[in-house]
Amino acid sequence: MTTLALRGIEKRFGDFVAVKELDLELRSGEFVSLLGPSGCGKTTTLRMIAGFIDPTAGVIEMDGKVISSPAGSVPPERRQMSMIFQSYAVWPNMTVEQNVAFGLKLRKLPAEEIRCRVREMLDVVQMSHLAARYPAELSGGQQQRVALARALVIKPAVLLLDEPLSNLDANLREEMRFEIRRLHDEFRITTVYVTHDQAEAMVTSDRIAVMNAGRIEQVDAPHTLYTRPRTRFVAGFIGRTNFIDGVCNGSDIVFDRFAVPRGLIENGEALSGKVTFSVRPQSLTLVRNEAALSGRPSVAVTIAERAYLGEFWTYVVVPKEGSLRLRVTAPPLEVYEVGESAWLEIDPRQMAAIS
Amino acid sequence: MTPVADVLAQPAARSLVRRLRFIEPSMILWLAMIAVLVFLIASPLVRLVVSSLQEPETGRLTLDNYRQAYGSLRHLQALLNSLELGVGVALLAGLFGVPIAWAVSRTDMPAKGLVRLMVLGAFITPPYLAAVGWILLAGPNAGWINKLWIAATGASQGIVNIYSMPGLILVVAITSFPYVFVFTNAALDLVSSEMEDAAHILGAGKWRTMFRVTLPLVLPAILGGLIISFLEAIALFGAPALIALPGRFQVVATQLWQFFEFPVRVEIAAAYAMPLLLITVALFWLQNRLLGRKGYASVGGKGGERRLIALGPWRWVMLGYAGFVCLLAVVLPMTVLLQAAFAKAWGRGFSLDNLTLRNFRYLLFEQTQAQQTIVNTFVYGGATAFAAIALALAIAYVVSRRLVPWTNVLTFLCMAPFVIPGIVLAIGFYAAYAPPPLALYGTGTIVVLAFVTRFLPIAYTSSAAGMRSISPEMEEAVRILGGGRLLAIRKVLAPLLKKNLAGAWILVFIPATRELSSAIFLVGPQTRVISVMLFDLSEEGNFEVLSALGVILLVVTVAIAAVGFRVIGRDFMLRRSA
Ligand SMILES: Nc1ncnc2c1ncn2[C@@H]1O[C@H](COP(=O)(O)OP(=O)(O)OP(=O)(O)O)[C@@H](O)[C@H]1O
Ligand SMILES: [Mg+2]
Numbered sequence: 001m002t003t004l005a006l007r008g009i010e011k012r013f014g015d016f017v018a019v020k021e022l023d024l025e026l027r028s029g030e031f032v033s034l035l036g037p038s039g040c041g042k043t044t045t046l047r048m049i050a051g052f053i054d055p056t057a058g059v060i061e062m063d064g065k066v067i068s069s070p071a072g073s074v075p076p077e078r079r080q081m082s083m084i085f086q087s088y089a090v091w092p093n094m095t096v097e098q099n100v101a102f103g104l105k106l107r108k109l110p111a112e113e114i115r116c117r118v119r120e121m122l123d124v125v126q127m128s129h130l131a132a133r134y135p136a137e138l139s140g141g142q143q144q145r146v147a148l149a150r151a152l153v154i155k156p157a158v159l160l161l162d163e164p165l166s167n168l169d170a171n172l173r174e175e176m177r178f179e180i181r182r183l184h185d186e187f188r189i190t191t192v193y194v195t196h197d198q199a200e201a202m203v204t205s206d207r208i209a210v211m212n213a214g215r216i217e218q219v220d221a222p223h224t225l226y227t228r229p230r231t232r233f234v235a236g237f238i239g240r241t242n243f244i245d246g247v248c249n250g251s252d253i254v255f256d257r258f259a260v261p262r263g264l265i266e267n268g269e270a271l272s273g274k275v276t277f278s279v280r281p282q283s284l285t286l287v288r289n290e291a292a293l294s295g296r297p298s299v300a301v302t303i304a305e306r307a308y309l310g311e312f313w314t315y316v317v318v319p320k321e322g323s324l325r326l327r328v329t330a331p332p333l334e335v336y337e338v339g340e341s342a343w344l345e346i347d348p349r350q351m352a353a354i355s
Numbered sequence: 356m357t358p359v360a361d362v363l364a365q366p367a368a369r370s371l372v373r374r375l376r377f378i379e380p381s382m383i384l385w386l387a388m389i390a391v392l393v394f395l396i397a398s399p400l401v402r403l404v405v406s407s408l409q410e411p412e413t414g415r416l417t418l419d420n421y422r423q424a425y426g427s428l429r430h431l432q433a434l435l436n437s438l439e440l441g442v443g444v445a446l447l448a449g450l451f452g453v454p455i456a457w458a459v460s461r462t463d464m465p466a467k468g469l470v471r472l473m474v475l476g477a478f479i480t481p482p483y484l485a486a487v488g489w490i491l492l493a494g495p496n497a498g499w500i501n502k503l504w505i506a507a508t509g510a511s512q513g514i515v516n517i518y519s520m521p522g523l524i525l526v527v528a529i530t531s532f533p534y535v536f537v538f539t540n541a542a543l544d545l546v547s548s549e550m551e552d553a554a555h556i557l558g559a560g561k562w563r564t565m566f567r568v569t570l571p572l573v574l575p576a577i578l579g580g581l582i583i584s585f586l587e588a589i590a591l592f593g594a595p596a597l598i599a600l601p602g603r604f605q606v607v608a609t610q611l612w613q614f615f616e617f618p619v620r621v622e623i624a625a626a627y628a629m630p631l632l633l634i635t636v637a638l639f640w641l642q643n644r645l646l647g648r649k650g651y652a653s654v655g656g657k658g659g660e661r662r663l664i665a666l667g668p669w670r671w672v673m674l675g676y677a678g679f680v681c682l683l684a685v686v687l688p689m690t691v692l693l694q695a696a697f698a699k700a701w702g703r704g705f706s707l708d709n710l711t712l713r714n715f716r717y718l719l720f721e722q723t724q725a726q727q728t729i730v731n732t733f734v735y736g737g738a739t740a741f742a743a744i745a746l747a748l749a750i751a752y753v754v755s756r757r758l759v760p761w762t763n764v765l766t767f768l769c770m771a772p773f774v775i776p777g778i779v780l781a782i783g784f785y786a787a788y789a790p791p792p793l794a795l796y797g798t799g800t801i802v803v804l805a806f807v808t809r810f811l812p813i814a815y816t817s818s819a820a821g822m823r824s825i826s827p828e829m830e831e832a833v834r835i836l837g838g839g840r841l842l843a844i845r846k847v848l849a850p851l852l853k854k855n856l857a858g859a860w861i862l863v864f865i866p867a868t869r870e871l872s873s874a875i876f877l878v879g880p881q882t883r884v885i886s887v888m889l890f891d892l893s894e895e896g897n898f899e900v901l902s903a904l905g906v907i908l909l910v911v912t913v914a915i916a917a918v919g920f921r922v923i924g925r926d927f928m929l930r931r932s933a
Contacts, residue, residue, distance in 0.1 A: 050835055076834045083835040089828035093850040102846075103836035154836060 002157040002190045003028050004049070008058035011044050018044045020214045022058070029188040031181075032219075033201035036211030037237070042194040043086075045211075046160050049192060050083050051076040062157065082151035083160040086167075088143050090135040096122070096146050097131040103154040121153040124183070141172045148180070152187060159191045165200060177203040198238050202226075210234045226280075228266075228352050235278035235354055242279045242326050243354075248272050257319035258299035264348035275353050283350035284328040286315065286336065287343040294345060301326075301344045303336045317344055381840045385758055388749040389765065395746075395808045396768045399783030400775070403632075406786045407625035424627040433605040434630065437589045440524060440606055444588035445581040447528035451680045452535025453577055458673045460543035461569070463663045465674055473681035478533040479912055480685065481869040483593030483889060484905045486526045488688025490597065491695060491898060493517040497702060499691060518602030526594050529684035531587045535580035542576030543569070565664075575645040582642045586635055590776030592872040593886065597893055607631055608778050608872070615876060621786050628779040639774045695902035714903035725888065729907065732884040735799060736868035739806035740814075740860045746807065747814035748822075748856070752844070755822045766819075773812035777872035780809055785876055797879025805873045810863045817859035821852045854922065861919040865912055 004026040011019040019041040026032050034042045047053050049060060051073050060068035067074045082103070090099055100121060104114045122128040125145040135143055144164060151159060161180075165173045181204045184191060195201050201208045202222040209219040210233070218225060218234045229235035232243065244255055248271055252259040262268035286301075287293055301317040304325065308314075313330045320341070328344065336342055410417045424430060458464040459471060492499050493515040501513025516522060546569060553568075570577075592608040599609055607627070614624035666673060695701035696714055703709045718725045750769055754762040772780060784805045789796035795804075825848065833843035849856075871886035878887050885908050892901040 050831075052831060052834075075839075076831070077837050077839055079835070080837075081835055083832070085828040085832060087826050087828050089826065089832040091829060091832070091847050091851075093847065102833070102838075106837045106842075150832075150836070160835075 002063055004158055004190055004192070005061040005064075006045075006049070006058065007061065009045070009048060009055045009060065010057035011041070011048060011053065012056045018214055019048070019055075022214075022216055024209055024216060024219065026190055026192070029190055031184050031191045031193065031204060031206045033193045033195055033205040033208045034211055035195055035198060035201045035208050035237075037196060040211045041214040042196070042211055043162055046083075046162055046192060046194050049158070050081060050160055051079050080157040081160060082154060082156035082158075084144075084147045084151050084162065084164045086162045086164070088147040088164070088167075090138075090143050090146050090150070092135045094134075095131065096127060096133055096135070096138070099135070099146055100149045100153055103150065107154065117153055121149045124152075124186070125149045125179075140168055141176065144168065144176065145179075148183065152183065152189070155187070156189060159189045161191065161193045163195055165195070165197070173197075173200070180204050210237060212237075227350060229278050229354060230352075232276065232278075232354050235352065240281055240327060242281065242284075243276055244279055244324060244326070245274060245276050247274055256324040257322040258297060258346075260297045260346065260348050260351070264297075265351055265353070266349065267353065268348075271353060277351045278354050279326070279346065279351050281314065281327045281329040283347045284326065285345040285347075286317070286328055286330050286334060287345055290343060293343055296345045296347060298343050298345045301342055303338050303340050303342065306336065306338055308332075317342070319344070382758070384841075385749065385753050388746060389753065389759070391746060392750055392765065392768055395804065395811070396771055399780060399787045399808070400771075402787035403625050403628065403779065403783035406622045407629065409622060411620075411622050420622045420626040424623050429605065430610060430627065433607055433610040436520070436599075436604055437607040437631075439520065440527065440595070441585040441589040443520070443524035444527045444531060445585040447524055448532040448535045448584040449577065449581050451528060451532035451684075452580060453539050454673070455677045455680060456536045456539035456543060457565070457569075458666075458670075458677060460540050461546075461664050462666050462670060462673065464666065464670045464677070470674075470677045470681065473677075473685050474533050474536050475916075476689075477530060477681070477684040479865065479916060480530060480688075480909070481593065481871070481886065482527060482530040482591055483597060483871055483886065484692065484909070485530045485684070485688050486594040486597040487889070487893060487898065487901060487905060488692045489517050489522070489526050490893075491691040491701060491902075492687055493522065516602075518598055520602075520604065522602070523595060523598045525683070526598060527588045527591060528584070529680075529688075530594075531584040532680070532684070534583040534587070535577065538576045538580035538583070539573055542573035546572050578645050579642050582638050582645075586638055586776075589631060590635070590778060590872065592778050592875060593890065596890065611778055611782065612875065615785075621782065621789075624782050625786060628776075628782055631776050632779050635774050635776055692902045692905055695898050696906045697903075698899055701898055701902070714899045715907070717900060718903055718907065724883070725904070727881070728883045728885055728888045729904075731799070731882060732868050732886075732908075733911070735802050735806060735884060736864045738803050739810060739867040740863040742803065743807045743810050743814040743863050744818065744856055744859050747811060747818040747859075748852075751815060751818040751822045752848075754819065756827065766815075769815040770812050772808050772810075777809055777870065778876070781805060781873035781876035784808070784873070796877070797882060799882050801877050802874060802882055802884070805877055806867045806870060809870065809873055810867055813862050813866070814859050817855060817862060818852075821855035821859075822848075824855075825851055857922055858919060861915055865915060868912065869908065 006022055006024045009019060009022040010017065022041075022045065024032070034045060036042055044053070048055050048068060051068060054070060054073050055068055056070055058069075059066050060073075062079070067079060091102075094102070097118060100118045101114050104117060109117075118131075119128065122131055125148055127142065127145050127149060130138065130142060135146065138146065144167075147164070164180075165176050168176060177200050180193075184204070193201070193204055205222060207219055207221050208225055210217045210225065212233045217231045218229065220228070225234065225238055229238060229241075235241045235243070246253040246255045246260070248254075248262070249259075251262055253262055253265065253268065253271065253275065262271070265271075287298070299322075300320045302320060303315055304318050305316040306313060310332075312332065313334065313336075315328045315330060315336060317326050317328055318324065319326075326344070330336075407420050408416055408418070410419065455470065455474070459467050464470075490498070493501065493513075495501065495516045495518065496505075496513050498513065498515070498517065500515055504510060504514050505512070517526070589607065592612065595606045595609050596612065599606055605613075607630070611624050611627060614620045614627065691701075694705060697711065698709050699711045699713065700709065718729070720726075747769065750765050753759060754765050759765075775783075784801060785796070787793075788801050788804070795801035829847050829851070830840075830843040833847055834840070838846070868884075869886055870884075871890065874884050874887050875890065878884060883891075885904060889901055889904055889908075892898075892904065
């Protein structure tokens with residue numbers, strides 16, 4: 001079992017800083033995703049962990065031993081890791097079986113054991129019937145499974161995946177997410193998973209590290225990340241949200257046309273001055289008349305826009321005489337016309353103060 | 356703690372050890388390859404420049420070599436003649452190549468496949484063989500054309516004389532028009548019909564469209580082809596030696612050759628070669644600018660839909676013209692060459708009792724020197740191809756993986772021989788390797804070294820293109836599973852590049868087996884190659900044996916090119932990058 005630690009990692013390409021002051025620790029057997037927009041340094045980070053590039057500052061440790069530092073690094077071939085590449089990099093000159101057996105052959109295992117383990121692994125990824133095919137004769141999803149089998153069969157200390165699902169169609173992608181999680185539950189290999197798809201990260205990961213412009217903004221379990229984002233970037237990147245500005249005033253926090261008692265907000269007592277909150281559309285409820293209100297903080301609103309997305313409605317509402325625009329979701333049967341008046345209820349427990 | 360952590364704990368003390376520990380073992384191989392490259396390219400060039408500025412005995416700095424090289428009217432006249440030859444060849448090659456390329460690419464001219472094949476034929480015919488063919492055709496009085504003329508008209512003299520500047524221009528142009536063809540054809544293939552349609556809609560006719568729209572679009576490519584033809588012509592040795600010397604005029608290449616007659620005056624040759632080198636470098640620079648300019652030709656896009664222009668009856672005229680050029684370039688010279696190869700005496704014509712296999716028997720079984728020569732040619736060609744590709748592949752790998760800083764310098768070095776005329780390179784090689792301590796003159800080594808240098812750009816272009824086509828992740832997948840770089844190259848890169856490398860091998864092997872310009876300066880009695888022997892035979896006037904030897908060379912070349920076609924695909928030799 002293996003732990004991995006990145007301490008103060010920085011990577012410069014000339015003057016350009018691709019990754020800076022990056023700290024991340026993985027417990028043994030943990031599955032951590034690096035999630036962030038294109039160009040934020042995910043691949044660069046992963047390649048530093050793999051040993052293909054050296055950091056310009058900081059160190060990477062595996063089980064407490066330094067494996068990468070600016071002075072030099074253990075080359076990738078001696079790290080006991082596996083990696084699944086964005087292009088899969090399944091070798092077209094070898095059959096499925098030869099691809100999977102390659103790493104075992106390098107370890108000079110007896111032929112019988114190699115055959116045995118390859119067969120087992122191909123069973124796991126449901127590719128046994130295609131063992132003799134060449135990659136050119138496989139679909140994208142099948143190639144991906146070969147890459148997965150090839151990486152897992154050597155029982156690596158650490159598994160690295162770089163957007164392995166980005167080339168697949170939507171259905172297959174969804175299926176493979178669960179597959180990857182299933183394999184992780186089976187083998188418990190310490191895993192770093194790079195993606196820019198938040199749903200993918202949420203399904204697969206124990207924790208997600210959200211990256212932006214070369215930095216990690218927040219590392220947390222998917223649920224925490226969604227409900228308690230700590231920065232504006234994280235709140236906006238993971239799911240949709242409303243940003244509303246409030247001012248602390250006595251025991252209340254005052255917003256445009258409504259107020260929320262501090263005590264109802266998590267850590268509300270510690271806030272001061274101007275604060276921005278992230279409020280998810282799902283934490284807001286529309287109510288047709290005042291009598292039906294449940295007693296949570298509320299405000300009278302007018303419906304400004306609406307869109308029906310099948311699974312739910314999305315409304316944009318504006319507090320009466322206010323200028324704030326809030327996005328709210330509602331079940332299909334709660335139909336409001338544009339221009340109609342209604343009441344908006346806010347769940348203070350789901351409001352997250354961000355910096 | 357691990358060794359790594361251990362070492363990191365004591366920063367200053369063991370910094371060298373620390374560095375060495377992280378250096379991959381394969382790095383030594385890369386550094387060795389880079390050293391070989393620098394040695395191969397830099398040493399002859401540096402020697403060339405240095406020896407042109409030195410007194411041969413004392414080694415003192417002097418300009419005397421330049422005074423001697425340019426101090427005589429004869430030498431200056433040769434410079435002018437080379438210029439005339441180059442311009443003449445470029446113009447004639449354009450006249451041959453451009454219309455045919457247009458017809459093949461854009462019109463409904465029939466028999467395009469055949470025309471392409473003929474152009475390829477002209478491409479793989481060594482210029483000196485074309486020259487021999489044309490000597491048989493248009494030698495004063497004895498040549499076929501002249502004999503027919505005299506027989507037909509009863510005139511006392513022939514009408515054409517190949518031993519003249521126009522004759523030389525014709526011979527060189529028919530072997531270099533394929534360059535113009537390839538460049539123009541590639542550019543035309545990228546001009547979309549829509550562009551031409553736009554002109555039609557505005558009321559321009561077919562011909563007007565061609566001259567006002569299509570041609571200007573591909574003009575840079577045409578100029579690029581013309582420049583290559585020009586440079587080929589001024590650097591060529593074989594054809595001028597066969598034609599200009601009997602015609603009693605000199606060009607730069609033949610003049611350089613004379614500096615090598617006893618007593619050898621390398622330093623003057625080096626001084627005299629400078630204009631050739633400078634013009635070549637300057638024109639290649641110009642060509643790069645021309646072809647590199649963006650937004651001129653619509654080159655780059657896939658070029659939308661393409662329709663062929665219907666020429667009507669004119670398509671037969673076009674075919675007639677293409678046929679005429681192919682007749683001059685391939686059919687006529689090859690026919691007379693074949694006739695001579697199988698004749699007891701070529702002047703006795705196409706009769707059965709003139710047929711014989713004696714020339715081949717003589718070359719292949721009787722004359723030991725000839726056997727040696729044939730073996731040399733293919734052994735050197737093969738060795739050159741293997742060595743050039745090994746070196747090019749290693750350098751292309753280092754460049755693509757950025758294993759060392761300054762990778763563009765490596766690319767530059769690999770491509771540099773492209774702009775050095777073979778004859779100049781040979782003089783540099785002679786200056787660098789003939790004197791002690793290396794004293795390689797007369798050995799096979801110096802020939803192969805020179806050939807490797809000369810054809811390195813071909814090998815490098817192919818290798819680098821192949822390397823670019825393979826994602827680095829293919830190799831990284833090997834490394835992360837525990838294999839080193841060399842294993843990755845052996846198990847993944849090389850198998851994936853197999854076709855590519857086979858193509859590159861052929862592309863180097865073929866020119867290496869016909870190379871004359873640099874060989875003539877470097878071979879000794881034991882290391883003669885076919886091209887040099889052909890040249891010697893022509894001086895003896897033994898055209899039957901010479902033709903037979905030429906046929907042997909061509910048959911092997913064509914056989915290997917045919918294998919290339921099957922394995923690698925049609926057109927692999929006529930690609931622009933090649
Ligand atoms: N070899 C390099 N030289 C210079 N800049 C580089 C190099 N490699 C990456 N970069 C830059 O570093 C930044 C981070 O690149 P990286 O590949 O890590 O992004 P990423 O997060 O993986 O993006 P994507 O989701 O698009 O794959 C980018 O701005 C990129 O342009
Ligand atoms: Mg990436």
